[in-house]
Amino acid sequence: MLRYIIKRVLSMIPSLILTSIMVFLMVHLIPGDPAITMLGDSATEESIEQMREEMGLNQPLVNQYFIWMGKVVHGDLGDSIFQNKSVMATIADRAETSVLLGVMAMILIVLISLPIGIIAAVKVNTWLDQGISSLAMFLASVPAFWLGLNLMLLFSVKLGWLPTSGFPSVFRSGDWSNLRYLILPSISIALPNTALIIRMTRSSMLDVIKEDYVRTARSKGLTENAVYIKHVFRNSLIAVVSSLGFVFASLISGTVVTESVFSLPGVGQLLVSSIMLRDYPVIQGVILIIALVFMIINLLVDISYAKIDPRIRYTSAK
Amino acid sequence: MFNLLRKRKVAIVASVFLIAVLICGIFAPLISTFDPNETHGKDRLSTINSTYWLGTDNYGRDIFSRIIYGTRMSLVGSLGIVVFAVVLGVLLGVVAGYLRSAQMVIMRLADVLMAFPPLLLAMMLMAIMGSGVFNVVIAIGAYYMTRMIRIIYSLTLKIKEETYIEAMHAQGASTLRIILRHIVPNLVSPIIVQATFTFSSALLQMAALDFLGLGIPPQYPTWGNMLSEGSRFMTRAPWMVVIPGLVIVLTVLSINIMGDLLRDNIDPKFRDIVKGT
């Protein structure tokens, strides 16, 4: 297992390097002087000259990359043009909201879709199964932000049960009840994403049920519940986990838009406003961080995949 | 059997809806009741009534007419993304599957693009390229192109292994000829299925980008732009949000229903590859 993890981590390196090159090139692909791009239009001649020096703009591109990369690995992503803060600090301020929102949404996705997927598989070809399939298809067609707007209209505006927008920090105030600000946002991210997992759970359970080892499990005299939970569900998780990468991608996208809908002070909203303000150091930083988080999530998905399916560990450790 | 018939029935409803949407797009000037950009200062934010069938927005523009015109940009945009993704995806995918030298470069590039969640990739590209309709197509299309490359690549590898293709190589047929005459025709049905899902998914992505204000410039009426404006007046004029969203949901749902039906009828040996994405 350890060998598998090491191998998998090492395999991330080329992607990491290529991703960083792409983010680095961003500023250079934008028409105009990269130093002005990094400092904004209102920069003084003096500071632009200083920035040129810092970025090494008179040196070859390769050297510039290494100068930039050297700073990045030390956690220096530059300074925001519009906020009097370093990019790192700006992102750190916003991280709490996005992380909590993502985690809550993921928990909801798992809690909703696994049981429903199992029920659909156990009751295959009944009206219940067809109802679930139709519902999943409908949910997959709903944009997360539109769902969010509707939930807000209903539960916050009409019924007044939950706050409409904003999110006072949980950690700074120590008040966990502030999580109620994230209930509607996390539901609107989660629901459209349940569709894929529901369908994956159902179809992989139905595939596994046909397997010989399920017949073996029955021939041992195990109860139906034990057969379904220990043998069918456990094995169908392999396929479900392999689709989690897609769900996380869509979760991150969902977080970005939903933060806008509910005016949550998260990383996603930071990215949107930075793009509008052309605050390129922040854009670069946010994209790099999100790409890194996404890669780490995919790494964790792969590791748990190997944990669930011993054959993976075996074949790739060789 | 029962299931398929049921699916077919739903698919008929879906296709009728899609044809209606298409007609609305093509004949927008004939169907719409107002100029979509014409403002009626006295009738701002009016509800659904006999003059304004679906109400008006904050400038007093007729929402029904804007929805009808919005069909154009929404469909053309998604179609552009599909064409971009299919043309480049198939080209690069087949080349990667056939030329060992190109495989490394293309698949590595695909890996990098896949390292970003789709919306994030689109936002990054928009930040580089700046706003504009064509840029939106490229920014969103880049992700779907990558998916298409991966699918076509693995399908090409699979078809390449088939005995008759190997036999043709043995007979000395040229690679280009084999690709055009034997590989590509085999790819048509998986491409159609994938393109269908790309279409619906691109429609959603485009709406999300529009909603964030990073998509199609706001002067064009698109469903996403209407939602974006509507969200600011939501409490006073909920229809500004509900109606364009409903149109998006129904369109995406209908396309997905068609895609499902197409996928059920695809060659089983390709189904896993198409399904796995």
Added chain:
Amino acid sequence: MNDALLNVKDLTITFQTERGELTAVDHLSFDLGRKETLCIVGESGSGKSVTALSIMGLLPQPAGRVTNGSIRFQGQELTGLTNKQMQGIRGNRISMIFQEPMTSLNPVYTVGYQISEVLKKHKGMNTKEAMRYAAELLERVGIPEPGKRVHSFPHELSGGLRQRVMIAMALSCDPDILIADEPTTALDVTIQAQILRLMETLKQDLDMSIIFITHDLGVVSQISDRTIVMYGGMKMEERYADGFFDHVQHPYTVDLLGCIPTSSLSDGKLMPIPGMIPSLANMPGGCRFSNRCRRAMSACHETIPELREIEPGHWIACHLEDKEAVL
């Protein structure tokens, strides 16, 4: 024969399919005595595996159903039992091993865990006891380093070892009957012989009866006490005695023997059976084998032949006159 361990009488099994109801097993009767090895021989589609599954109460649901007849195990009727009652018998009093050792074990659990499940269920052992006993069982079926192997995953074992694991699992509760559905078909010939020898030894040690389902007549000659030949869901021939192969009477069995290549049993000429096995949906009227039989008479196409005893302990279902030289 009333002291038999298992009495199967007039067993009829049907499957509900898109093309209507198909009869997979038609009025099949047989007995299994204590410490007896019964071989059920037939081609695929003959109903032999379905028969085995019905004894276990594992017919594919909801399509398969026992529509007629009885299965009595030590005097207890099995066909009417609830699934819960059957769970007490499966893996405990009657257990089963399957054709594909590669796919019959769950890939995500260690073999020790999979054996311990049976012990926990039927013997009430805790996990620790069960794992220790699982290692003992592995040793009993001749797996080297059993203490290490209990922690192996199925993919780390060869096909032969996996089948030994299956046997260990099946025998963990000292069952009265072991049903083996083509247990050696998927294995190499040398491994086949080892597994057969193992089963023979264990049968002697554990005083159990075996129902051995196979299409391999070579295997039958090595282990069988009683042999049943099935075709199209019906019993064609049965012999309760040694020397089955020297006394075969039914034209189908004769043809089946003719199909064995390079076997000491055939005279060197390969004689394929003409035609194809008809699907269950279009079985001929009369004798099921009538449309492929070299010696079919008009009566064969009209009435189903009764099973009759042609010599003590030997029955055939055929219209041909008995004692007639067939070859």
